[in-house]
Amino acid sequence: MSPDSSTLRARHQRAGATDAPTILQVLPRLETGGVERGTIEIAEGIIAAGGRAIVASEGGRMVRELDRMGVEHITLPLASKNPLVMHKNVDRLKALIREKNVKIVHARSRAPAWSARAAARALGVPFVTTFHGTYNLGKGLERPLKRIYNAVMADGDAVIAISDFIRDHIAITYGVSGERVTVIPRAVDVARFDPDRVSQERMIQLVQRWRLPDGVPVILMPGRLTRWKGQELLIRALARMKTRPVRCLLVGSDQGRTAYREGLDDLIARLELRDTVHLVGECDDMPAAYKLSDVVVSASTDPEAFGRVVAEAGAMGRPVVAPNHGAAPEIVKPGGETGWLFWPESADDLARALDDALALDESGRAALKDRAMTRVRENFSKDRMVDATMDVYRRMLGLDAP
Numbered sequence: 001m002s003p004d005s006s007t008l009r010a011r012h013q014r015a016g017a018t019d020a021p022t023i024l025q026v027l028p029r030l031e032t033g034g035v036e037r038g039t040i041e042i043a044e045g046i047i048a049a050g051g052r053a054i055v056a057s058e059g060g061r062m063v064r065e066l067d068r069m070g071v072e073h074i075t076l077p078l079a080s081k082n083p084l085v086m087h088k089n090v091d092r093l094k095a096l097i098r099e100k101n102v103k104i105v106h107a108r109s110r111a112p113a114w115s116a117r118a119a120a121r122a123l124g125v126p127f128v129t130t131f132h133g134t135y136n137l138g139k140g141l142e143r144p145l146k147r148i149y150n151a152v153m154a155d156g157d158a159v160i161a162i163s164d165f166i167r168d169h170i171a172i173t174y175g176v177s178g179e180r181v182t183v184i185p186r187a188v189d190v191a192r193f194d195p196d197r198v199s200q201e202r203m204i205q206l207v208q209r210w211r212l213p214d215g216v217p218v219i220l221m222p223g224r225l226t227r228w229k230g231q232e233l234l235i236r237a238l239a240r241m242k243t244r245p246v247r248c249l250l251v252g253s254d255q256g257r258t259a260y261r262e263g264l265d266d267l268i269a270r271l272e273l274r275d276t277v278h279l280v281g282e283c284d285d286m287p288a289a290y291k292l293s294d295v296v297v298s299a300s301t302d303p304e305a306f307g308r309v310v311a312e313a314g315a316m317g318r319p320v321v322a323p324n325h326g327a328a329p330e331i332v333k334p335g336g337e338t339g340w341l342f343w344p345e346s347a348d349d350l351a352r353a354l355d356d357a358l359a360l361d362e363s364g365r366a367a368l369k370d371r372a373m374t375r376v377r378e379n380f381s382k383d384r385m386v387d388a389t390m391d392v393y394r395r396m397l398g399l400d401a402p
Helices: 008-014 034-048 063-069 083-100 110-123 142-154 164-174 200-210 231-240 258-270 286-292 308-315 347-358 362-379 382-397
Strands: 022-026 052-057 072-075 102-107 127-131 158-161 181-183 218-222 247-251 277-281 295-297 320-323 339-342
Touching: 022 034, 022 083, 022 110, 034 052, 034 063, 034 382, 052 063, 052 083, 063 072, 083 102, 083 110, 102 110, 102 382, 110 127, 110 142, 127 142, 127 382, 142 164, 158 164, 158 382, 164 181, 200 277, 200 286, 218 231, 218 286, 231 247, 231 258, 231 347, 247 286, 258 277, 286 308, 295 308, 295 347, 308 320, 308 362, 320 347, 339 347
Parallel strands: 022 052, 022 102, 052 072, 102 127, 127 158, 158 181, 218 247, 218 295, 247 277, 295 320, 320 339
Antiparallel strands: none
């Protein structure tokens, strides 16, 4: 938390309350992902600010992190889209709100948001949402129903948009704008993603595991193997690059998409890139992976609501190449300031950007590193996100600034 940020507890006591405010976050599961990570970071922030944090979900591997922080987790079937289950969840959440004296309900996904909104409104408790993506609007006859289903995320007493791009999407698609919508970008843990904290030993482990040759530039693309993340586009761009040789690492799991992975293997073979492109699976030390790379790529064919990879790479001081859509232009300063932007879905323009990034000399890389790290630390740090979210909570509680 920033030094000038007062605690929820102190403000709540000045308002005449005798106990710390309890804030309930609801989401489908706590397995892995940006929504889940943000939930844990805000729970930690609530505690640091003197409040009481509760999280309700169907559970998952990340519940252990809540346990270590002393955050209570309530297991409820909140991932279900079955209308009967969602209706029963309203009563379950109402009972939870009463029992725990919850002062704010914060929903982070659509199915639990429908139940949470009904429960919160029935009891007169402020309802906050975080709008994490554009969400699928459907096609044809399903489109109006999809829009109604998604609209619950724009119906909070306060709506948090995770980027300017998402704020504009909310205004255009759902007609919600003004003071009710607050832009709070998703965050990077700059203490974890800090190049000075990554030891040489950690990097050597990955170099040996991935059998990286000495002196060959490394292009890193993190992200699960799915079509819209753009692995195919990057592979085609590699075949068009002037820089040779390079080693490209596609880091991420196929999560059961074996046909897509096999298609990538076939494309690599057809373009004679077997010595260049390697699908290396999951990595449990991404800071070290970023640090050993020469350039980090995001190549999503659909606009990203934020783009955590782009921000994490910037925090590590690495040149970033990203598509000029979604929220990437909010993070990347183009033209080599902190990275390069390319025309979405253009393999030729992506190849051009990669060649430019790899052409940086040592002094250019050092200057870019400083600019990129400063930009992320000043605009996309975890502390900044937490402080801004605490301000939304304080507003909902009617607590004045000190």
